[in-house]
Amino acid sequence: MAGKPKLHYFNGRGRMEPIRWLLAAAGVEFEECFMETKDDLIKLQKDGSLLFQQVPMVEIDGMKMVQTRAILSYIAAKYNLYGKNLKERALIDMYVEAMMDLNELLMSHPFQPADKKEQHFANMVDKATNRYFPVFEKVLKDHRQDFLVGNQFSRADVLLLEILLMAEECKPDILAKFPLLQSFKARISNIPTIKKFLQPGSQRKPPTEEKDVPKVLKIFY
Amino acid sequence: MSGKPRLTYFNGRGRMEPVRWLLAAAGVEFEEIFLETREQYEKLIKDGVLMFQQVPLVEIDGMKMVQTRAILSYIAGKYNLYGKDLKERALIDMYVEGISDLMQMILMFPFSPPEAKEKNLDSIKERATNRYFPVFEKVLKQHGQEFLVGNKFSWADVQLIEAILAVEEKIPAVLSGFPQLQAFKVRMSNMPTIKKFLQPGSPRKPPPDERYIETVLKILK
Numbered sequence: 001m002a003g004k005p006k007l008h009y010f011n012g013r014g015r016m017e018p019i020r021w022l023l024a025a026a027g028v029e030f031e032e033c034f035m036e037t038k039d040d041l042i043k044l045q046k047d048g049s050l051l052f053q054q055v056p057m058v059e060i061d062g063m064k065m066v067q068t069r070a071i072l073s074y075i076a077a078k079y080n081l082y083g084k085n086l087k088e089r090a091l092i093d094m095y096v097e098a099m100m101d102l103n104e105l106l107m108s109h110p111f112q113p114a115d116k117k118e119q120h121f122a123n124m125v126d127k128a129t130n131r132y133f134p135v136f137e138k139v140l141k142d143h144r145q146d147f148l149v150g151n152q153f154s155r156a157d158v159l160l161l162e163i164l165l166m167a168e169e170c171k172p173d174i175l176a177k178f179p180l181l182q183s184f185k186a187r188i189s190n191i192p193t194i195k196k197f198l199q200p201g202s203q204r205k206p207p208t209e210e211k212d213v214p215k216v217l218k219i220f221y
Numbered sequence: 222m223s224g225k226p227r228l229t230y231f232n233g234r235g236r237m238e239p240v241r242w243l244l245a246a247a248g249v250e251f252e253e254i255f256l257e258t259r260e261q262y263e264k265l266i267k268d269g270v271l272m273f274q275q276v277p278l279v280e281i282d283g284m285k286m287v288q289t290r291a292i293l294s295y296i297a298g299k300y301n302l303y304g305k306d307l308k309e310r311a312l313i314d315m316y317v318e319g320i321s322d323l324m325q326m327i328l329m330f331p332f333s334p335p336e337a338k339e340k341n342l343d344s345i346k347e348r349a350t351n352r353y354f355p356v357f358e359k360v361l362k363q364h365g366q367e368f369l370v371g372n373k374f375s376w377a378d379v380q381l382i383e384a385i386l387a388v389e390e391k392i393p394a395v396l397s398g399f400p401q402l403q404a405f406k407v408r409m410s411n412m413p414t415i416k417k418f419l420q421p422g423s424p425r426k427p428p429p430d431e432r433y434i435e436t437v438l439k440i441l442k
Contacts, residue, residue: 066315074310074311131274
């Protein structure tokens with residue numbers, strides 16, 4: 001049964017959001033099944049649906065896929081968003097892994113305990129502006145192409161846009177020193193599938209608010 | 222320039238060990254540069270050699286590759302250790318990612334404070350015996366084949382044998398409930414390239430000791 005991919009997660013960004021972005025960018029419609037309580041997670045675990053008892057889980061092409069990176073790599077390859085050869089793939093992987101490191105910082109921010117929040121925020125901003133953004137600004141400057149790798153739209157572009165927008169949510173002027181990232185942001189946001197995803201009513205999730213954090217933590221802990 | 226891959230890291234396992242394992246399993250000879258001082262590390266950063274200012278660094282096929290997963294994926298792809306199609310690749314990715322989560326616990330263990338060590342060791346034992354090893358025991362039992370995926374030696378097999386040996390170093394009887402994994406361990410250990418890697422004098426690194434921890438902390442501050 002072909003069917004649409006079906007995503008299992010809580011109703012929020014977390015580790016599933018890059019997957020929503022990539023499917024949307026590829027123009028692939030998907031369904032979502034939201035866990036609200038710990039019992040919902042336990043049920044999935046008891047069903048044997050979760051290989052390592054964890055979500056994200058994506059039902060796709062007859063598989064119950066787990067592990068965010070495995071899922072993203074499968075989708076990227078299936079929809080030709082992974083470069084045209086091993087070396088382009090290697091470049092995409094390097095960029096994506098770094099972005100995943102930054103995503104980890106951004107995504108975990110709402111879940112930091114109160115006494116660690118400020119330091120976490122400072123570290124996040126420091127890494128974004130001193131370690132990661134300069135690299136991608138330079139990549140775009142050096143080749144002057146529309147996309148990060150191989151003059152072709154790839155998963156690296158999708159993830160970078162996602163990260164840039166999340167970083168701006170944390171600190172609106174965070175791209176001030178990165179003119180090429182600003183134009184990249186505008187350019188990629190205008191790609192039809194992405195433009196659609198950025199509109200209200202899409203499956204893109206809002207940032208997790210502090211008031212919702214306890215509910216999410218209850219599901220997992 | 223010899224043409225062999227060149228690895229730059231601390232003289233110890235850390236995040237580079239899976240790369241050493243995979244190259245060795247593929248029968249690929251490599252050179253190593255060991256970071257001993259902060260000055261060496263700062264020089265690498267100044268020279269612009271570390272894309273995100275981090276090691277591991279692997280110079281291979283004209284690229285200065287960083288990000289462990291990117292490096293491993295490239296090596297696996299290049300040496301045909303990544304399955305024969307997208308679905309086998311997906312399975313390998315899922316298995317490798319799961320094992321990698323377990324290895325992360327082992328990686329961080331030496332750096333945990335003394336009072337947390339017992340609890341962390343218990344966590345490693347719990348996760349290995351309740352979450353990860355049962356999955357691979359079942360995979361091997363169900364298909365009765367020698368290798369985890371597609372009846373063919375792959376990156377997943379290398380990652381699993383590495384993890385089994387690493388956990389056994391900490392918890393010697395950990396495989397007692399897992400006959401398939403015991404047989405797998407013997408089988409993998411006897412593969413010529415792996416057998417060679419397991420012999421004294423190979424590039425395989427010993428478990429982290431005080432000196433290693435000190436060096437890492439000093440260099441990464």
